[in-house]
Amino acid sequence: MGKNNLVMDIKDFSFTYSGAEEPSLKKINLPVLENKITAMIGPSGCGKSTLLRAMNRIHDLYSGNKYEGLINLYKADGSKENILDLKKENDFIKLRQQVGMIFQKPTPFPMSIFDNVAYGLKLSGIKNRSELEGRVEKALQGAAIWKETKDRLKESALGLSGGQQQRLCIARAVALKPRVLLFDEPTSALDPISTGAIEELITELKEELSVVIVTHNMQQASRLSDYTAFMYLGDLAEYDKTDKIFLNPSKKLTEDYITGRFG
Amino acid sequence: MGGKLFRNFSFLSATLSFFLLVGIFAILFTYAQEAMHEFGFDFLFTEAWEADEDDEGGIFGGYVPIIGTLLSTLIAMAIAVPLAMGIAIFLTEIASDAIGKPVSIAIELLAAIPSIIYGMWGLFYFAPIVQSTVGGNGVGLLTAGIVLAIMIIPFMAAISRDAMNTTPLVLKESAYAMGATKFEVIKDVIMPYSKGGIIGSIILALGRALGETMAVAFLIGSVMSIPGSITDPTTSIPVLLANNFAEAQDLEMSSMYFLALILFVVSFIIISTAKFYFLGRKVKG
Ligand SMILES: Nc1ncnc2c1ncn2[C@@H]1O[C@H](COP(=O)(O)OP(=O)(O)OP(=O)(O)O)[C@@H](O)[C@H]1O
Ligand SMILES: [Mg+2]
Numbered sequence: 001m002g003k004n005n006l007v008m009d010i011k012d013f014s015f016t017y018s019g020a021e022e023p024s025l026k027k028i029n030l031p032v033l034e035n036k037i038t039a040m041i042g043p044s045g046c047g048k049s050t051l052l053r054a055m056n057r058i059h060d061l062y063s064g065n066k067y068e069g070l071i072n073l074y075k076a077d078g079s080k081e082n083i084l085d086l087k088k089e090n091d092f093i094k095l096r097q098q099v100g101m102i103f104q105k106p107t108p109f110p111m112s113i114f115d116n117v118a119y120g121l122k123l124s125g126i127k128n129r130s131e132l133e134g135r136v137e138k139a140l141q142g143a144a145i146w147k148e149t150k151d152r153l154k155e156s157a158l159g160l161s162g163g164q165q166q167r168l169c170i171a172r173a174v175a176l177k178p179r180v181l182l183f184d185e186p187t188s189a190l191d192p193i194s195t196g197a198i199e200e201l202i203t204e205l206k207e208e209l210s211v212v213i214v215t216h217n218m219q220q221a222s223r224l225s226d227y228t229a230f231m232y233l234g235d236l237a238e239y240d241k242t243d244k245i246f247l248n249p250s251k252k253l254t255e256d257y258i259t260g261r262f263g
Numbered sequence: 264m265g266g267k268l269f270r271n272f273s274f275l276s277a278t279l280s281f282f283l284l285v286g287i288f289a290i291l292f293t294y295a296q297e298a299m300h301e302f303g304f305d306f307l308f309t310e311a312w313e314a315d316e317d318d319e320g321g322i323f324g325g326y327v328p329i330i331g332t333l334l335s336t337l338i339a340m341a342i343a344v345p346l347a348m349g350i351a352i353f354l355t356e357i358a359s360d361a362i363g364k365p366v367s368i369a370i371e372l373l374a375a376i377p378s379i380i381y382g383m384w385g386l387f388y389f390a391p392i393v394q395s396t397v398g399g400n401g402v403g404l405l406t407a408g409i410v411l412a413i414m415i416i417p418f419m420a421a422i423s424r425d426a427m428n429t430t431p432l433v434l435k436e437s438a439y440a441m442g443a444t445k446f447e448v449i450k451d452v453i454m455p456y457s458k459g460g461i462i463g464s465i466i467l468a469l470g471r472a473l474g475e476t477m478a479v480a481f482l483i484g485s486v487m488s489i490p491g492s493i494t495d496p497t498t499s500i501p502v503l504l505a506n507n508f509a510e511a512q513d514l515e516m517s518s519m520y521f522l523a524l525i526l527f528v529v530s531f532i533i534i535s536t537a538k539f540y541f542l543g544r545k546v547k548g
Binding site for chain 1 (some may be wrong): 385436439441451455456458
């Protein structure tokens, strides 16, 4: 903590969707620091989701995409691996257990609250009932949703409110103790109160892990994040400490975007 | 004006179909009375189907056609359910568009072929194959069951595929993002999510298999005896009705109405269950 250790490092990363003529990302260079929150902002279509989805190789569910460059993931022991080199399903699974993802809309699985949170744990091979119970409880507490759910763990997760569902999805991801959590506009489908709860939760999460969050909400980016990346038309236009980006950006483009003067 | 007319018309059609349903039930029930009084519950367990010399009475029991219907349907379902699920999963999750699209269209076309064609094909092409590989004389329970399965697979696969296709992409992606394999995503997300539609398709196919007449008439052998082995010929309710209806009189006729009533009630229960599942899914989603 306090030190600026890298957890992921994106270098000269370019990405072209299957069938597309133009690359959606062009030579992106972006560090992701350990136990920090990195926000990605930028106008619609600039490639934020595309970059985020490269970081857990979820793009690879679909064939034909082309990419180059490298994305290093640093392990706890300091070693690193280029996740773009991974080829086997097993390696993708290990990667996704370390780099979790939360989507825009809550995505509870059609199963009970308990099973939702236990799902990733079971997949990772944990079968012991009491260990599962312990880790589910811990994850639900970690996602600040234990109080609301502890008496209804066996009920379907589909019965929760949208905000609760999103926190459940965070709990589900946190349960795996990932090194990085990727959030793609996690609050854009939620009311202000649920949004507040999620923001608070994300702030707490950075004690344990590193966060990358895509958001269209400038206040959210400035409130939450330590570092901000401003993307524009597939380029990383500017990356710096969040204070710097919001108070004194070095590019006119960045200033125009964050002040809402965008044509 | 037009709206009112239309509303009245819809109301009329809706009530009409309801009365039709009740009417059919009432007619079956009425005509079945004689046999119901004569045989009661024993009808279900009597093997004989014999008219007296004078054609005015006799002993009629539903045991053979009921067992034949149940067994041929059971064989058909045992073959069709796993295969149809496999096809649906292949089409939604595994096949590329280049393969999936043509297969999808072929499946829909197969589902539209009239059953008599399956019957003819089964008799001339498939029965000899069964005879030479499994034994028996070609027509019988197994042949009927397999061809029935072939008939209902496309239908079941098409509906299950549509149900599985409704699984939201993000839901699947979330499961992958948790470290799930393709198999686990299918098992834990897609199947539970589309459970209602899948069960619905199975039940509708079951209803179709139970009531299928033409294809089975060609293939089951139409023999009034309990099959001793899986390749033996027997008969089924719809086949017996179709074969005997023209000549039957009095008690035999009433017995056939009794059989028809049994089939009607069973099918009705099955279709209602399917509807219940389809609706149940809509309410939830
Ligand atoms: N599956 C796809 N196939 C082809 N092109 C795509 C695909 N998904 C996105 N794109 C294109 O890639 C570019 C970047 O899209 P991306 O979804 O990353 O933008 P974004 O910054 O996340 O936008 P938003 O803020 O609207 O979510 C866009 O031009 C988009 O049209
Ligand atoms: Mg996006």
